[in-house]
Amino acid sequence: xxxxxxxxxxxxxxxxxxxxxxxxxxxxxxxxxxxxxxxxxxxxxxxxxxxxxxxxxxxxxxxxxxxxxxxxxxxxxxxxxxxxxxxxxxxxxxxxxxxxxxxxxxxxxxxxxxxxxxxxxxxxxxxxxxxxxxxxxxxxxxxxxxxxxxxxxxxxxxxxxxxxxxxxxxxxxxxxx
Ligand SMILES: CCC1=C(C)/C(=C/C2=NC(=C\c3[nH]c(/C=C4\NC(=O)[C@H](C)[C@H]4CC)c(C)c3CCC(=O)O)/C(CCC(=O)O)=C2C)NC1=O
Numbered sequence: 001x002x003x004x005x006x007x008x009x010x011x012x013x014x015x016x017x018x019x020x021x022x023x024x025x026x027x028x029x030x031x032x033x034x035x036x037x038x039x040x041x042x043x044x045x046x047x048x049x050x051x052x053x054x055x056x057x058x059x060x061x062x063x064x065x066x067x068x069x070x071x072x073x074x075x076x077x078x079x080x081x082x083x084x085x086x087x088x089x090x091x092x093x094x095x096x097x098x099x100x101x102x103x104x105x106x107x108x109x110x111x112x113x114x115x116x117x118x119x120x121x122x123x124x125x126x127x128x129x130x131x132x133x134x135x136x137x138x139x140x141x142x143x144x145x146x147x148x149x150x151x152x153x154x155x156x157x158x159x160x161x162x163x164x165x166x167x168x169x170x171x172x173x174x175x176x177x
Contacts, residue, residue: 001107004030004100030100033161040161041097043141043151044090050149051141052086055133059126072123086130093138093168100164102171110175117176124176131176135169 002010008027012019019027030037044051056079060066066073073082092109096102117124140146142162144153 002099002101002103007101007103036156036158036161037097037100039151039153040142040158040165041094043144044097044138044165045094047137047141047146047149048087048090048094051134051137052083052090054137055086055130056083058133059130062129063126066126072121072126082130085127086134089131089172090134090138093165093172096168097161097165102168105168105171106175110172114176127176128173131169131172135166138169139166 004027008019008023012023056073060073065071067079068074073079088109092105096105114124116122117127137146139162141149141151142158142165144151144155144158
């Protein structure tokens with residue numbers, strides 16, 4: 001598991017180089033945007049139950065067969081597993097946001113997930129749609145444009161962070177499709 005700093009160290013070490021130049025500039029930027037990063041992770045985390053339940057109810061609205069007999073979230077047990085999976089994915093994304101690196105998400109959450117879903121018959125297209133809805137919500141929270149839930153925060157440009165967060169959701173989508 002890497003963060004922005006340990007990733008630079010590991011990369012430099014494999015080629016026996018000191019860290020400097022553009023690597024240091026990138027770390028400087030990571031530090032200078034640190035408070036925004038903390039706010040972004042906090043906004044996602046403090047709205048996580050809303051983000052997850054909205055995504056899962058969204059896929060059910062779009063495809064009511066999911067919760068009917070024979071559907072992949074028919075029975076409370078499966079609905080609970082589905083909501084829990086949404087929560088797990090979002091939680092690992094907040095860890096990646098804090099670390100500024102996707103390795104925690106890849107290693108601890110996504111590794112083997114596609115195979116698990118295939119074995120259990122969990123439809124990855126529907127998971128992907130839920131992840132896409134969570135992505136839209138999380139990006140809105142990072143940009144503080146969620147219409148019903150504005151955060152009181154010093155205004156600043158978080159578009160780079162929003163792009164980074166969107167990228168973590170894309171990592172999830174790619175790993176299960
Ligand atoms: C640490 C990281 C971690 C992950 C990522 C994880 C995922 C995970 N999701 C599972 C099941 C599941 N996941 C879902 C999810 C869904 N079904 C749908 O149709 C929807 C599209 C979707 C919700 C968006 C369901 C319904 C099951 C239960 C499947 C079954 O038992 O038949 C299982 C099988 C074991 C279990 O039921 O708990 C695992 C391991 N567990 C972990 O520990």
